[in-house]
Amino acid sequence: MNYTITLKVNGRTVQRDVPAHLTLLEFIRSGLQLTGTKHGCGNGECGACTVIMDGKAVRACLILAVEANGCAVETIEGLVESPLAPFAGELPGAVTGTGHSHPEINGASPVGEGVGAGLHPIQRAFLAKGAVQCGFCTPGMIMAAKALYDRNPNPDRAAVVEALGGHLCRCTGYQPIIDAVLAVQTE
């Protein structure tokens, strides 16, 4: 049985039919083809799937898509204010596909003049501090950092460590990521 859900994703209203067992993570990746949000453990343990739902960082792998009905969801794609948002055009209707394509986003780079132009300040800080290696944990880290800055524009190191505490990174050893989040300039 399918359920019609209506939610805001990165500011746009989306309406889809989803089965009850589909997770918000599967919906975002396969249904909306927003593959910036990563599927790591699928069990709430790693943080790769972190998105912001109604202002709070949450794990998309632990939420059913039907539960997000009526909610506002922000994904990593929403941080770049550009017309490149992948689902600007026609969205694929099926939500159970594997969703390996990146409609729209393949053609152009969001980086304009100079490295990092057009990116969100947190993304620029990650580039500046070398906080990205393989990049798999990065979208989750950045969304957790964004949720932190949204409620506390001046976090100290302890607040950053707390906000990222449930996020695993196999590459960086965490320090560059913490440094990057602390270095974010908020104007």
Next chain:
Amino acid sequence: MMPLHMEYVKPGGLAEAVSLLRQDDACALAGGTDVVVQMREGKLRPRLVVDIKGLAELQGITGQSGGVWVGALVTMAEIVKSPLLQAYRAVVQGAGCMGCCEIRHRATIGGNVGNASPSGDAAVPLLVFHPQVVIHGPGGQRHLPLANFFRGAGKTVLQPGELIKGFLLPPPPAFSLYMRHTRVKGMDLAGVSLAAAIDRQGQVTVSMGAVAPTPTRFPQVEELLSGRPLSWEVIAQAAEVLSAAITPRATSLRATPAYKKEMAKVFLHTALSRALEEGFGQ
């Protein structure tokens, strides 16, 4: 793999929720941080998932005749921030160490108690405050001390159709503390945990997690410690009694029985030393 044929309902009222939950293989869904994991692991295969997050009666933290009402849907993040609950420090500490930020935004107190894990980080400290569990079901409402709610690992007294509405906490004790040991500094479940409280009359309450099939209180230890000044001799004696009283299973993933028995002593000692330092228990 997730149960492919399950259905989902989000009832708007308590009566509807109760009638839905009476159906065979129906399962309440609060924050889903246990339910979704258990479904994916195949341990839980509900035919019907009843999303209770819309039930207003299960929300909120409010003062009530010197104590506090905590709705079942209150999240760990809300507990940590609640001014009313700061006087119940142990449960704030338990909520604060659960999972990580993203988990605490979703995980509810009703879900932690309803899941009935032997080590629930909200359930174990909650026990030392002598709360009543308020249960709503087909037969109306009933109250029950939390200590009588658990029936075994993952098992509770809840009958089909029954829901935890919330918890009634009596006025706060003078002192309380929660401690847990994990294998890693990062996210992990408690390998062993202890909560202690001392009320204004000098009554001591002690509970432990991950040493028995359910979060458990220890009346023999409480009796030894209550109504008298806490001397080092009494504390040492109580620590031995506590350690002897627990029989943790050998198959635990997180700590051996011998280790848990040692940690029981260390935790009790630490908790009561802390009480003395803060000026209680003399």
